[in-house]
Amino acid sequence: MPRPVQFYLFATVLLLAGSAISVPAHAEMTEADKQGMSAFTACLDEAGGDEAGCIEKLGRFAWYPRDDATCKAVGARVDRIIGLGGDPVWRDLFQNERCARLGMPHGAAGLPIQPGSEAAGVFTACEDKWGWGICVEMFGRHEYFEVDSKDSCKSSTYLFNKPNADIEIKWWRRLLKNERCWRLGEAYFDTSTVRPPGR
Numbered sequence: 655m656p657r658p659v660q661f662y663l664f665a666t667v668l669l670l671a672g673s674a675i676s677v678p679a680h681a682e683m684t685e686a687d688k689q690g691m692s693a694f695t696a697c698l699d700e701a702g703g704d705e706a707g708c709i710e711k712l713g714r715f716a717w718y719p720r721d722d723a724t725c726k727a728v729g730a731r732v733d734r735i736i737g738l739g740g741d742p743v744w745r746d747l748f749q750n751e752r753c754a755r756l757g758m759p760h761g762a763a764g765l766p767i768q769p770g771s772e773a774a775g776v777f778t779a780c781e782d783k784w785g786w787g788i789c790v791e792m793f794g795r796h797e798y799f800e801v802d803s804k805d806s807c808k809s810s811t812y813l814f815n816k817p818n819a820d821i822e823i824k825w826w827r828r829l830l831k832n833e834r835c836w837r838l839g840e841a842y843f844d845t846s847t848v849r850p851p852g853r
Contacts, residue, residue, distance in 0.1 A: 682756075682757060683756045683757060686844065686846035687718070687756060687846070689846070690716060690718050690846050691718035691719070691720075693712070693716070693718075694708060694712065694716055694717060694718040694720075695718070695720050697711060697712060698720060705717075714745075714748075714826060714829060715829060715845035716845075717748075717749060717752070718752070718756075719749070719752070719753055719756070719758060722758055722759050724753075725749075725750075725753035725756075725758040725759045725760055726759045728746055728749045728750050728753060728760070728761070729750055729753065729759055729760040729761030729762075729764070730761065731746055731761075732746050732747065732750045732761035732763065732764035732796070733761040733762060733763045733764065736761075736763040736764065736794060736796060737763060741794055741795045741796075742764065742795060742796065743826070744795060744825070744826035744827045744829075744830055745826045746764075747764055747795055747796055747826070747830050748826045748827075748829045748830040748833055750764040750765075751764070751765070751830055751833040751834050751837060752833050754837055755833060755836055755837035763796065764796045765796070766796060766797050766798075766834070776793070776797075777789055777793060777797050777798070780792065780793070786798075795827075798827070798830070798831070807835035807838075807840035807841040807842060829845070832845065
């Protein structure tokens with residue numbers, strides 16, 4: 655199903671504006687974030703830069719960018735794929751979202767319309783009428799998330815609050831949703847409290 659023409663125009667404008675946008679006023683790195691980044695960087699150093707190995711060892715929720723260059727690379731990849739009318743993988747969208755929340759460089763096109771805007775409820779309205787899968791196909795994975803729905807954010811917290819959280823957390827999509835809630839100042843689950851797999 656083709657995406658709306660206005661989507662392509664919007665993505666093109668974002669790409670022309672540059673691959674990084676300003677950070678929301680409430681974006682900041684917490685002490686838990688600093689510790690998480692330090693732990694992930696230490697794992698990368700020990701593993702010779704093997705990101706996949708560190709994710710396997712620590713869990714997907716434990717991913718943090720090593721530095722600004724990491725975030726710039728993720729953001730550029732996300733913006734390029736969206737600009738070409740494609741869908742970035744959920745992992746890249748989550749990583750771009752985390753970079754944005756931390757106040758680091760990130761791709762502009764990978765962030766959805768902000769709450770309170772006229773178009774903020776478009777995805778929700780589409781989902782109510784056509785279902786989640788069709789709307790993701792129409793608007794793209796980066797638009798996934800009902801940005802005007804606080805209940806949607808509240809529901810994300812229980813996904814991580816289970817004894818087998820390391821199994822439940824296997825989808826990058828869930829991490830994207832939680833990270834987006836966190837960045838937008840809505841209810842979220844602090845993934846730094848989740849135990850690594852097997853511990």
